[in-house]
Structures are given as C-alpha cells and as structure tokens.
Amino acid sequence: MAPTLSLLLATTSMALLLFSRAVAHDTLPLGSSLAVEAFQTDVLQSPDGTFSCGFYSIYTDAFTFSIWHSKAADKTVVWSANRGRPVHVKRAAFTLQRDGNMVLVDYDGAVVWQAGGNFTNVQQAQLLDTGNLILKDTDGKTIWQSFDSPTDTILPTQHFTASTKLVPTTRSHVSAGPGIKRRLTLDPDGNLRLYSLNDLDGSWSVSMAAISQPCNVHGLCGPNGICHYSPKPTCSCAPGYVMSNPGNWTEGCTAIVNITCDHQEPMKFVKLKHTDFWGSDQKHLLPVSFYYCRNICMNDCTCKGFQYQEDTSSCYPKASLFSGRTYPTNDARTIYLKLPDRVNVSNTAFPRSDVFDPAPPHLDCNQMSIPPILEAHNTDVEEPKWLYFYGFIAAFFVVEVSFIAFTWFFVLRREVRPSEVWATEEGYKVMTSHFRRYSYRELVKATMNFKVELGRGSSGVVYKGVLEDERPVALKKLKHISRGKEEFQAELSVIARIYHMNLVRIWGFCSEGSHRLLVCEYVENGSLASILFGDKSIILLDWKQRFNIALGVAKGLAYLHHECLEWVIHCDVKPENILLDQNFEPKITDFGLAKLLNRGGSNQNTSHVRGTTGYIAPEWISGRPITSKVDVYSYGVVLLELLSGSRVSELTVGSDAEVDMVIRKLVTMLADKLEGNDESWIEEFVDCKLGGQFSYVQARTLIKLVVSCLEEDTRKRSTMESVVQTLLSSDEADK
Numbered sequence: 001m002a003p004t005l006s007l008l009l010a011t012t013s014m015a016l017l018l019f020s021r022a023v024a025h026d027t028l029p030l031g032s033s034l035a036v037e038a039f040q041t042d043v044l045q046s047p048d049g050t051f052s053c054g055f056y057s058i059y060t061d062a063f064t065f066s067i068w069h070s071k072a073a074d075k076t077v078v079w080s081a082n083r084g085r086p087v088h089v090k091r092a093a094f095t096l097q098r099d100g101n102m103v104l105v106d107y108d109g110a111v112v113w114q115a116g117g118n119f120t121n122v123q124q125a126q127l128l129d130t131g132n133l134i135l136k137d138t139d140g141k142t143i144w145q146s147f148d149s150p151t152d153t154i155l156p157t158q159h160f161t162a163s164t165k166l167v168p169t170t171r172s173h174v175s176a177g178p179g180i181k182r183r184l185t186l187d188p189d190g191n192l193r194l195y196s197l198n199d200l201d202g203s204w205s206v207s208m209a210a211i212s213q214p215c216n217v218h219g220l221c222g223p224n225g226i227c228h229y230s231p232k233p234t235c236s237c238a239p240g241y242v243m244s245n246p247g248n249w250t251e252g253c254t255a256i257v258n259i260t261c262d263h264q265e266p267m268k269f270v271k272l273k274h275t276d277f278w279g280s281d282q283k284h285l286l287p288v289s290f291y292y293c294r295n296i297c298m299n300d301c302t303c304k305g306f307q308y309q310e311d312t313s314s315c316y317p318k319a320s321l322f323s324g325r326t327y328p329t330n331d332a333r334t335i336y337l338k339l340p341d342r343v344n345v346s347n348t349a350f351p352r353s354d355v356f357d358p359a360p361p362h363l364d365c366n367q368m369s370i371p372p373i374l375e376a377h378n379t380d381v382e383e384p385k386w387l388y389f390y391g392f393i394a395a396f397f398v399v400e401v402s403f404i405a406f407t408w409f410f411v412l413r414r415e416v417r418p419s420e421v422w423a424t425e426e427g428y429k430v431m432t433s434h435f436r437r438y439s440y441r442e443l444v445k446a447t448m449n450f451k452v453e454l455g456r457g458s459s460g461v462v463y464k465g466v467l468e469d470e471r472p473v474a475l476k477k478l479k480h481i482s483r484g485k486e487e488f489q490a491e492l493s494v495i496a497r498i499y500h501m502n503l504v505r506i507w508g509f510c511s512e513g514s515h516r517l518l519v520c521e522y523v524e525n526g527s528l529a530s531i532l533f534g535d536k537s538i539i540l541l542d543w544k545q546r547f548n549i550a551l552g553v554a555k556g557l558a559y560l561h562h563e564c565l566e567w568v569i570h571c572d573v574k575p576e577n578i579l580l581d582q583n584f585e586p587k588i589t590d591f592g593l594a595k596l597l598n599r600g601g602s603n604q605n606t607s608h609v610r611g612t613t614g615y616i617a618p619e620w621i622s623g624r625p626i627t628s629k630v631d632v633y634s635y636g637v638v639l640l641e642l643l644s645g646s647r648v649s650e651l652t653v654g655s656d657a658e659v660d661m662v663i664r665k666l667v668t669m670l671a672d673k674l675e676g677n678d679e680s681w682i683e684e685f686v687d688c689k690l691g692g693q694f695s696y697v698q699a700r701t702l703i704k705l706v707v708s709c710l711e712e713d714t715r716k717r718s719t720m721e722s723v724v725q726t727l728l729s730s731d732e733a734d735k
Contacts, residue, residue, distance in 0.1 A: 025043075025044060025045040026044055026045060026046055026047050026126055026127050026128075027044070027124045027125065027126045027127075028044060028096050028124060028125040028126075029096070029124050030096055030097075030098055030100075030122060030123060030124060031096065031097070031098045032095070032096055033093045033094060033095040033096075034054055034055065034065075034093065034094045034095075035092075035093050036055045036063055036087065036088070036089060036090070036091070036092040036093065037089075037090065037091075039054060039055035039056075039057065039063065042054060042055075043055075044125075044126075044127040044133075045070065045127065046127045046128060046129045046130075046131070047128075047129055048129045049070060049071070050069065050070060050071060050129060050131070050181070051067055051068070051069060051070060051078070051127060051129070051131040052067070052068055052070045052075075052127075053065075053066070053067045053068075053127045053133055054066075054094075055087075055092070055094070056068060056075070056077060056080070058083075058086055059437065059509075059511075060509075060511045061088060061089040062086035062087070062088070062089070063086055063087050063088075063089065063092065064077075064080040064081065064082050064083050064086055064087075065080065065081040065082060065087075065094050065104050065113070066078075066079060066080040066081070066083075067079040067080075067127070067131055067133060067146065069131075069181070069183075069197070071181070071197065071199070071202060072181075072197060072202050072203075072204065073201060073202030073203055074202075076183070076204065078131050078151075078153045078155060078183065079131070079133070079146050079150065079151050079153070080151055081094075081104055081112075081113040082104055082112045082113045083151060085112050085113075087104065087105075087106045087107070087112055088106055088107040090107050091106075091107040091108075092104070092105060092106050092107055092112075093105055096122070096124070096125050096135075100119040100120060100121070100122035100135075101114060101115070101119065102114060102115040102125060102135060102144070103115075115135060115144045119135060119137075119143055119144065120137070121137040121138045121139070122135055122136075122137055122143070123136050123137055123138045123140075124136055130147075130155060130156070130157050130158070131155045132145050132146055132147045132155075132157075132158070133145065133146040134146070147159070150166060151166070152166050152185055152186045152187075153166070153183050153184065153185045153186075154166070154183075154184045155183065156182065166185075166186040166192075181196070181197035181199075182194060182195065182196050182197070182207070183195045183197075183204070191209055191210055191211045191214070191217065192209070192210040193206050193208070193209045193210070194206070194207045194208040194209070195207065213233075214227070214233045215227035215228065215229065215233055215325045215353075216325070218278070218323050219250075219322060219323050220233075220235070220249070220323075221235035221236075221249045221252060221324060222235075222244070222249050222250050222251050222252020222253065222322075223244075223251075223252035223253065223320065223321065223322055224237060224238050224241045224252050224253035224254070224255070224321045224322075224324070225237060225238070225249060225252045225253050225324055226238055226272075226275065226324035226325065226326060226351040227324065227325045227326075228325065228326040228351040228352060228353040229326075229328060229353045230352065230353065234351075235249040236349075236351040237252075237253035238253065238272070238321060238324065238337055238351075239270050239272070239337060239339070239345040239348045239350060240255060240256055240257075240270065240337060240339040240340075240343045240345055240348075241253035241254060241255055241256065242254060242256055244501075245499060245505060246471065246505065246507075246521060251499075252322075254501075256343055257339075257340050257342070257343055259301070259340060260301075261301035261302070264301070265340055265341070265342070266340070266341035266342075267298060267338055267339065267340060267341060268338075268339055268340075268341045269294065269297075269298075269305070269336040269337065269338055269339075270336065270337045270339055270345055271334060271335075271336055272326075272334065272335045272336070272337065272350055272351075273334050274326055274327045274333065274334070274352075274353070275324065275325070275326045275327075275333065275334065275335045275351070276307055276324070276325060276327075276333040276335060277305075277307070277318055277320075277321045277322055277323060277324045277335060278322070278323040278324075278325070279322060279323060280318050280319045280320040280321070280322050281316045281317065281318060281319070282300070282302075282303065282316075282317040282318065282319045283316075283317060284314065284315070284316055285314070285315035285316075285317075286312065286313065286314050286315070287312070287313035287314070288313060288315045289313070290308055290310070292315070293306055293308050293315035293317070294306070294308075294336070296315065296317055297317045297318075297336075297338055298338070300317065302319060303317045303318065303319070303338060304318050304319065304320055304321050304337070304338055305317075305318050305321060305335055305336055305337040305338045306318060306335075306336050306338075307333055307334065307335050307336075308334055308336065309333055309334070310334075318335075321337070325353075326351050326352060326353040327353055328353040436507075436508045437508060437509060437510065437511070438508050438509065438510045438517075438519055439510065439512065440510050440512045440513075440515045440517075442467075442468075442510075443465065443475055443510055443517055443519070446465035446466055446467050446468075446473065446475070447463045447464065447465035447475055448465075450463045450475075450477065451463070452464040452465075454474055454526075455527070455576075457576070457590065459476075459478055459479070459590070460476050460477050460478040460479045461476075461477050461479065462474050462475065462476050462477070463475045463477060464522065465519075467519075472522040473507065473519050473520060473521070473522050474504075474520045474521065474522045474523070475517055475518070475519055475520070476517060476518040476520060477515075477516075477517050478516040478517065478518075498559075498560070498568070500555070500556055500559040501552075501555075501585070501587075502552045502553065502555050502556030502559070502585070502586055502587055502588060503556050503559070503560075503587060503588050503589075504520055504521050504523060504579060504587045504588065504589040505520065505521040506518055506519065506520050506521070507519045507520065507521065520589070521587070523579035523580065523581050523587055523589075524580075524581055524582045525539070525579070525580040525581060525582065525584065526579065526580065527575060527576050527577070527578060527579055527580070528549065528575040528576075528578040528579070528580060528586065528638075529574070529575035529576045529578075531580065532575060532641065532642070532645065533575070533641075533646075533647055540689060541584070542690070542693065543690055543693060543694035543695060543698075545584045546642050546643075547695070547698050547702075547727075547731070548584070548585070548586075549578070549580070549584065549586045549642065550638075550639055550642055550702060550727060551724070551727045551728070551731065552585055552586035552587075553573075553578055553586050553588060553635065553638065554635065554720055554723045554724045554727055555724055556586070556587070556588045557570065557573065557588070557631055557632075557635060557720040558719075558720035558721050558723070558724050560628075560631075560720075561628040561631065561719070561720050561721075562719075562720070562721050569626070569627070569628050569630065569631055570588065570631050570634075571626075571630060571631070572590060572612055572615075572634075573588070573615065573631050573634035573635055573638060574612050574614075574615045574634065574637075574638065575638060575641060576590075576612075577589050577590040578638070613649065613659065614637060614647070614648045614649045614659050615633075615634040615637045615638075615648075616630075616633075616634075616660075617629065617630040617633035617634070617714075618633075618660060618712050619714060621660065627714065628719075628720070629714040629717050631720070632709050632717050632718060632719065632720060632723070633709060633710060633717065635709055635720070635723070636705070636706050636708075636709025636710040637663070637710070639702055639705055639706045639709065640663075640666075640706050640710075642702075643685065643686055643687065643699070643702055643703065643706070644685065644686070644687055645687030645688070645689055645690075646687075648662075648663060663710060664712070667706070667707055667710045670685075670703055670706065670707050671707045674700070674703065674704060674707065679696060679700070682696060682699050682700060682703070685703070686699055695734050697730060697733060697734050698730050698731070698734055701726060701727070701730040704726075705718065705723055705726060705727075709723070
C-alpha cells in the first residue's frame with residue numbers, strides 16, 4: 001500500500017497546487033480589468049498552465065487580446081478578439097464590467113471589441129484548461145464562450161458546426177489537450193494542417209495536411225513563378241523573369257524586358273520540359289502539329305508561351321504564366337516560353353523537380369507521452385477503485401482517437417506519406433518567409449557581429465548581412481535610443497503600406513530592449529553619390545542610364561506622394577539615398593525623415609525635420625509650411641547633378657543661403673537660355689565625361705524640369721506625377 005499511499009499524497013498535493021493557481025490566475029471577477037501596460041504579468045492562466053489569456057504584442061506598441069499556448073516556444077496564439085484592429089500600448093484595457101458586458105477598449109476609450117449579447121447575472125470570466133474563455137452566471141452556467149467564435153484554429157473538444165468558419169491570419173495558431181498537444185489550423189496559404197507540440201523544445205511539427213504537396217497550391221509562387229521540389233518545395237522565376245519582391249513569392253516575378261503590342265521585335269521560344277502553368281489558356285487546339293501551335297503563339301502579341309503535349313498533339317497557348325510547377329517524373333507536358341530574342345538565358349538554371357528526400361524528418365507516433373500516474377501504478381494490485389480511473393482513461397482515449405479519425409477521414413481523406421508531411425511543412429515556410437520580426441541574436445549572426453559597414457547617416461549605421469536563407473540584406477541600426485525609437489516607428493508605420501520597384505524593400509525589423517533595426521533589401525551597386533562623385537569609382541554612367549535613373553526616382557517619389565494610402569514625404573532626397581541595383585535601376589532608401597500626413601490635414605508635425613544642405617527647399621529654410629513640394633525641389637537638385645556630373649555644394653563654399661542664392665542664379669540663367677534658339681550651350685552644361693554622347697531632346701527636357709522643380713514659388717513647382725509624364729513622353733519621342 002506504500003506506493004499507492006505515496007501516489008495519492010502526490011496527486012492530492014498537485015490538486016491543491018492547481019486549485020490555488022486557479023483561484024489566483026484563471027478568473028476575472030465582475031468589475032475587474034486587465035491593463036495593457038502590465039501585459040507581461042496581468043494575464044489569466046488556465047488551471048493546468050497550458051493556456052494564457054491577455055494582451056499579446058503583435059509588433060511594437062500594438063496588441064491584440066488573445067489566448068495563447070503557454071508551453072509553446074513561440075507562445076502560439078489560438079484565438080484573438082481584435083486581430084484586425086490592434087490596440088495601443090497605453091491605456092487600453094480588457095474589462096468585465098459590472099453590468100455584465102465584457103469589452104476591449106483602446107487608448108482613447110473607443111470600444112474595439114465586446115462579447116455579444118445582453119447578459120444578466122454575470123459572475124466572472126474564466127479561462128479553462130481546454131483554452132476556452134467563458135462567461136459564467138451566478139448559477140455556474142456558461143453564457144458566452146470563445147469556442148463559439150474561432151479565428152483560425154480548432155481545439156480538442158471544440159465543436160465545429162455548420163455556421164462555424166476559420167479565417168487564416170499571418171501567424172499560425174494552436175490547440176491542446178491532455179497528452180500530445182495538437183492544433184488544427186487553417187494557415188495563410190489556405191492549407192489546413194494538424195500540428196503536434198514537442199514538449200521538449202516547445203516546437204510544432206506538421207502531423208497531417210489537407211494538401212500534402214504544396215506545389216499543387218494554386219499560385220503558390222505567384223505570377224511567372226515555378227514551384228519545384230529540389231527536394232524541398234522551392235520557388236523560382238521562369239527564364240527571362242526576375243523576382244518582383246525578394247522575400248515574398250506571392251508577388252511572383254516580372255519580365256526582364258517588357259514587351260507590348262505597339263513595338264514588335266524578334267521573338268524566340270525557350271523549352272521547359274516536364275513543366276506546366278495551370279490555367280490561363282487562350283484556347284485548346286486538338287490535334288495540331290507542334291509548328292502550327294508555335295505559329296499561333298508567335299503571331300499573337302498577347303501570348304506568353306504555349307504548352308504542347310506530344311502524346312495527344314494538344315496545344316494550349318497561354319495568356320499569362322501562373323501557377324507554374326515542374327514534375328519529378330517524365331511528364332509529357334512541356335512549356336515553351338515566348339521571350340525577346342535579345343534576352344539571353346543560356347546561363348539560367350532552369351527549375352527542375354527531384355524526388356522527395358527518402359528520409360525527411362517526420363513525426364514519430366511511437367514517442368507518445370504516457371501519463372505519469374500510469375507509470376507509477378502497481379499492476380499486481382487489483383483494487384476496484386482503480387476501475388473508475390481506467391474507465392476515465394479509456395473514455396479519453398476514445399475521444400482522442402475520434403478526433404484524429406475525424407481529421408483523417410474528413411480533412412485528409414487519404415494517407416499522407418512522411419515525405420509529403422515534410423514537404424507541406426517546408427511549403428508553408430515558403431509562404432511565410434517575407435516581412436517579419438527578427439531577433440537581435442539572428443541579426444548579430446547575420447552580420448557577423450556587425451562586421452561590414454555599408455554607410456552611415458544622421459539616423460544610424462547600415463551594415464551588410466546574410467540571412468539564414470542566404471539572402472543578402474542591409475541592416476540599418478538606428479542610434480540614439482530615444483530619437484532612434486521615434487525614427488523607427490516612423491519608418492515601421494509605412495512598411496506595410498509601401499511597395500514599389502523604385503523604393504528599397506524592407507523585409508523585417510528587430511525591436512528588443514534598446515535595439516532598433518530594419519532589415520532591408522541589399523542593393524548591389526551602392527549609392528548614386530558613390531558612383532557619380534566617388535573618387536575611386538570605376539563606373540561611368542552613360543546617358544541612357546542617367547535618364548533611366550531620373551525616371552525611376554521620379555516614379556518612386558510619385559508613388560509616395562500620390563499613390564500611397566497615406567501621404568508620404570521623404571524629406572531627404574539626395575544621391576546618397578538613391579541606390580542602384582545590378583541593372584542600375586534606382587531605388588530610393590532611408591525613410592528616417594519621412595513623415596505621414598493625412599491628406600488635407602495639418603503638416604505641423606514636420607516642422608522639426610531637417611534635410612541636407614544643398615537639397616533643402618527655400619520654404620523649409622524660411623520656416624514656411626512643408627508639403628510634398630520639398631521633395632520636388634530636392635529632386636530638381638538631383639537632376640542638376642545628374643546632368644552636370646558635379647555636386648551643387650561645389651558651386652560655392654558657405655552657408656545654406658549662399659548655396660541657395662547660387663542655385664537661384666543658375667536656374668534663372670537656364671530659363672533664359674531655354675527661351676533662345678541656340679542649343680550649343682547644352683553640350684557645355686552636360687557632364688563632359690560623357691564626351692558629347694547624349695540625347696539633345698532628353699537633355700533639354702531634363703533642364704526644363706530642373707527649372708520647373710526649383711521654382712521658389714511652390715505653386716509653380718511641378719508635381720512628381722507631371723514629372724513622370726514629361727519624362728515618359730520625352731523617352732517615347734526620342735525613340
């Protein structure tokens with residue numbers, strides 16, 4: 001009896017401990033609140049410690065009221081009240097009011113969420129061991145529960161009725177239960193997966209998935225992208241295409257050379273064996289010869305390529321290239337991509353699929369945890385009281401098996417091989433590798449402890465790094481904690497809203513303690529300043545490159561000023577903040593001084609911003625209101641430097657006023673010369689390093705824009721939209 005007595009004492013002690021924790025942590029009495037300022041300690045916790053409920057930080061100064069799995073390494077969220085409307089870091093509160101209403105309010109008192117219904121006789125809110133947050137009345141009955149309104153996750157014992165729906169988020173979320181902790185989650189890529197928790201390291205692994213081969217997910221790699229297994233599910237661009245947004249395959253790839261029906265040029269076809277782009281067929285021709293199919297696509301300027309199946313003589317001309325995939329077997333399908341003859345793809349690695357890895361990592365179902373009370377039981381003692389216990393265990397086992405069987409037959413409907421489980425988990429990583437939060441430790445490793453410095457400015461230092469996926473990045477480490485945090489918030493606030501090919505892409509951020517970093521796209525050729533004015537620069541920008549830089553920068557600024565959901569002023573446009581990629585395509589960087597203004601609203605919040613000497617608009621110096629026209633002025637100075645090949649600061653040595661005065665005299669002189677018929681002065685004005693190799697039409701257009709952009713009266717100054725249109729018209733006229 002000694003082992004049995006010891007076991008009973010241990011069980012009783014554990015029960016008392018769990019009871020004391022439940023009283024302290026699992027209930028929210030009537031009239032009580034949870035405050036966002038104390039989000040790390042002011043939480044509810046289920047009696048067994050599996051789940052927690054409170055304010056959950058989704059990014060800096062933004063919180064949801066959520067339930068999460070406490071034992072998972074990443075505190076995986078299972079339910080959120082306000083995932084589409086985060087609350088602020090100050091004065092937000094979750095309250096069980098004395099009238100029985102349970103509400104979530106933001107810093108300004110606005111109600112963000114509340115439990116539906118007119119409740120009476122409410123006693124308390126409670127977080128159960130199942131992960132269910134409930135409202136109980138004075139009779140102990142449940143009158144509201146979070147299980148009735150799931151977000152993207154179903155937990156064990158939670159009912160899935162005809163009216164229930166799951167909506168995917170940008171994060172994966174959880175389930176639980178005694179023994180193996182599980183979750184059935186609708187992930188952001190549209191796949192439904194069953195996850196199991198590793199109690200040793202708190203990590204999740206995919207046990208089963210509705211779609212076992214992620215390359216079959218429609219549009220996984222975006223437009224012009226091809227999904228293949230090598231052996232991991234991997235996205236690649238079709239030959240002749242480049243990735244639109246590195247780090248986010250949902251945006252796919254864009255053509256290296258854009259072809260329109262207005263300008264015909266010699267074309268060719270590139271053969272991709274065992275490859276197909278599902279859908280987007282212009283027509284289906286059967287049976288036809290290969291050459292007939294080829295001529296159909298060649299003579300149609302909207303045709304992007306064609307698929308031809310030799311075994312059936314089937315022809316499928318493609319209006320677009322979407323949902324591309326390759327096959328590890330000798331599939332009869334072959335795609336012929338239509339590309340301009342001048343596009344060289346001889347050194348391009350064509351996507352190919354290998355077979356799955358023969359021994360990928362998978363879930364070992366034999367390593368299931370055994371309840372400690374079973375291991376300690378003496379099987380030689382046959383006592384009737386243990387029959388109740390075994391009956392309970394048997395009942396739980398039936399529930400667990402039923403849950404798995406439901407998932408197996410109604411979700412999966414077929415056996416998933418270990419290699420396929422691994423493939424679907426890797427495929428999910430493909431979808432979630434874009435913009436995210438990085439830990440400081442990750443970035444220290446990526447930069448080899450910030451070894452290679454790329455540059456520095458007033459807001460911080462930029463270092464080169466390489467992420468775990470071997471992607472090169474530029475890390476902007478903001479200095480001065482108080483000031484750096486404000487600049488960090490200013491930049492971070494526009495990240496989710498801005499994407500343009502002429503703006504440097506920001507892939508993620510780090511905000512830990514005093515560390516504030518931005519993880520940005522690495523641009524190969526450095527800044528325009530280093531190439532245009534650098535003493536050791538071996539690159540000479542020709543006229544076409546300079547004109548394209550002027551056009552690209554104008555497009556980027558026009559996007560900021562006119563196309564964003566928010567009105568964005570850069571406030572520090574200069575050659576140092578214009579980077580050039582491997583094709584010398586410009587990308588504007590450094591939004592440390594950028595400010596977001598409501599359209600038509602006050603612009604007083606930019607009064608403390610300071611730009612760079614030589615590029616500052618006159619109204620800025622005199623303290624007049626700042627608008628997007630300050631960027632137009634700075635752009636005009638950049639144009640002046642692109643044309644002349646010299647810095648404006650070299651015009652004079654002195655104060656801002658002196659530089660401004662010299663620029664004014666130069667603009668007046670250029671305006672006078674433009675009115676005359678003599679154009680010989682243009683060659684003297686354009687950078688002599690070009691040796692006279694430039695377009696007079698385009699040069700005259702750029703000089704006119706310099707005069708227009710540097711107008712002292714902001715009302716007469718051009719807009720960036722009009723600048724873009726002028727440059728496009730000049731480019732067409734010169735062809």
